[in-house]
Amino acid sequence: MSTSVIQTRIVIAVLLSCLAVWLPVKVHEAAEVAALPVHYVPTNERIVALTYDDGPYPLYTPKLLHVLKYYHVRATFFVIGERAKRWPDIVREAARDGHVIANHTYTHPAYFEYLPPAQITQELSCTQHIIYDLTGRRYGFFRPPKGLVNHNLAATARADGYQIILWSVSADHHEAKTPEEMAERVIRRIRPGSIILMHDGRFAVRWRDVAATPIIIRALKERGYRFVTVPELLDKLRLIEKLRAK
């Protein structure tokens, strides 16, 4: 056998063994990640959860709190820890109004899901402490930046006791340019048990989320929907799991 044929065979053997190692890991990873985050809660009850990411933001969060108070709607705010520390009064006010303040990391890092587990833990626990200091409450769930999850993040979150919360309906989309279009997008996609993604922070364009909120609330109330917080929605999930277990 010539040297080049032997070399080719070695290369093929190495590639095949890599594939054998790589394949099960990828399949396992996909299954784990898909099983973990909650996008919505299966229910026939017309309940939905409004969620706002990336705040607090002095420009828009107080305006949004005003709108939610007017309509007697309670929402869930996934706050960035360092922003909550910077604008504590807004967070306190939101909690006083009955909204749930939840964890959206401390610094909103890009590629959060690729950080070493110790750093993920630190980002989350730091924000948990701030939320607890400001509101007296903290919950065992969080939302990752951009909703990106991989095995590293899912495993770390699980080990730290967190449930990952994503969404099933996003008001923010490049095709929805006006508050009316954003509301239209949500109304078209809404189902009982939906989790709606909106934003109140980080960018000046978030005025649209504030303006879209009353349109969404009025339209969904007209259709018989009630607004609940994420923990209230998760309670429903636990009830379903209990029923299934029987």
Ligand SMILES: [Zn+2]
């Ligand atoms: Zn975010």
